[in-house]
Amino acid sequence: MKARVFSGVQPSGNLHIGNYLGALSPWVGYQQQFETIFCIVDLHAITVYQSPAELRSKIEETAALFLAAGIDPKHSSIMVQSAVPAHSELAWMLTCVTPVGWLERMTQYKAKAAAQQTVGDGLLQYPVLMAADILLYQAAIVPVGEDQAQHLELTRDVAQRFNSLYGETFVVPQTGLPSVGARIMGLDDPTVKMSKSATGAGHAVGLLDPPDKIRKSIMRATTDSNPAVDFAILSPGVENLLNIFQAFSRWSDEKMRAHFTGIRYGDLKKQVAEMVIAHIEPFQQRYREITSDPGYVARILREGAERVAPIANSTVELVKSRMGLYTESR
Numbered sequence: 001m002k003a004r005v006f007s008g009v010q011p012s013g014n015l016h017i018g019n020y021l022g023a024l025s026p027w028v029g030y031q032q033q034f035e036t037i038f039c040i041v042d043l044h045a046i047t048v049y050q051s052p053a054e055l056r057s058k059i060e061e062t063a064a065l066f067l068a069a070g071i072d073p074k075h076s077s078i079m080v081q082s083a084v085p086a087h088s089e090l091a092w093m094l095t096c097v098t099p100v101g102w103l104e105r106m107t108q109y110k111a112k113a114a115a116q117q118t119v120g121d122g123l124l125q126y127p128v129l130m131a132a133d134i135l136l137y138q139a140a141i142v143p144v145g146e147d148q149a150q151h152l153e154l155t156r157d158v159a160q161r162f163n164s165l166y167g168e169t170f171v172v173p174q175t176g177l178p179s180v181g182a183r184i185m186g187l188d189d190p191t192v193k194m195s196k197s198a199t200g201a202g203h204a205v206g207l208l209d210p211p212d213k214i215r216k217s218i219m220r221a222t223t224d225s226n227p228a229v230d231f232a233i234l235s236p237g238v239e240n241l242l243n244i245f246q247a248f249s250r251w252s253d254e255k256m257r258a259h260f261t262g263i264r265y266g267d268l269k270k271q272v273a274e275m276v277i278a279h280i281e282p283f284q285q286r287y288r289e290i291t292s293d294p295g296y297v298a299r300i301l302r303e304g305a306e307r308v309a310p311i312a313n314s315t316v317e318l319v320k321s322r323m324g325l326y327t328e329s330r
C-alpha cells in the first residue's frame, strides 16, 4: 500500500506565488509515489469572518487552481473539508486531549488574534482542526510552506499524546518542506511573509494577476541602496527576488551565483518578472480551460469527497472505540 500524503489550503483571499511555490507545485511531485489527498479547508477559513457569497465562490476557484497547478484527479483526491463531517468530529475528540497552553503558544494564533476585535474560539482551536485533517487520513507526509511547520509540530504532539493515553492509533506525520520556496516574502515588505490576507498593492503576485500587473509588482519590489547583486551582502528584498527566480527556474545555487553576481537590481527584477510570467501564463491558460466547463470542478469535488469519506469514517470509528465512546461496531 502506498503511504498517504495530505495537505490543504484555505479558500480565503487570493492565492499567490508563495502558495504555489510552498505548496501547490511541490504537491504535484508527490502524486506518483504516494496516495495524495488535497483539501480546501473552508472550516479553517471561517475562523475569521468571510463574506458567505465570496467564500462559496473561492472554494471552487481554489479547486480549479489546484487542477491548473497539475494536481491530477486520476491520481489525487481533491475535496472540501466541510463535505466530510468526520473532520469536525475528530477535531472535537482531539480538542479534549490538547492542552490550552499548547494552543496559546502558536505564533499564528497570536498574530491573528491581535488583529481581531473579538477572537472566536475557533481561532484558538484552529491547529486542532488541522491536526484532525491530517490524522484522519493517517498521513505520513504533510507538504507545506515553512509558516505551517509549528502547526505540524503541534499535530505530532497531539498524535503522540493521544497514542500514549489511548494506545497506538495515529501515524505521527512528517513535515515536507520544499528546499527552495518554503518562505516567499512580501514584495513591498520583505520582512513579512507574502500573505493572502494582505491587501496592499504590490505586496503579492496573485496566481490570477495579468502579466502587466505581475511586471509592475515585481519592478516595484523593495530592494536596498546598493546598485547590484552581491551574494556576500544580500538584503531580504534581493534575497527574496533571487529565491522566487530559483524556485521557478529550479537552477542550482552555482548557476544562480554565476548568472546574477553583479547584475543591477533593475535587470534582476526584469528577469524575475519574465521567469514568473513564463510559468504563470500557461498555468492561467489551464485555469481558463478548467473553469470553462461549468460542472467540472463540482464533479471533481464530489468524487474526491466520496473517495476519502470511508477512510475518514473508519478513523473516527477507531478513535471512538479507543476512547470508549458509543459505537455499534465495537
Ligand code: TYM
Residues within 6 Å of the ligand: 006, 007, 008, 009, 010, 011, 018, 019, 020, 021, 022, 023, 041, 044, 129, 130, 133, 134, 142, 143, 144, 145, 146, 147, 148, 151, 181, 182, 183, 184, 185, 193, 194, 195
Ligand atoms: P494557507 O491557506 O495559509 O496556505 C496554503 C499553503 O501555502 C503555504 N504558504 C506559503 N509558502 C511559501 N511562502 C509563503 N509566503 C506562503 N504562504 C503560504 C502554506 O505553508 C501552506 O502550505 N493551516 C493551513 C491550511 C491547512 C492545512 C491542513 C495544511 C488546514 N489543514 C492540513 C496542511 C495540512 C493554512 O492556513 O494554509
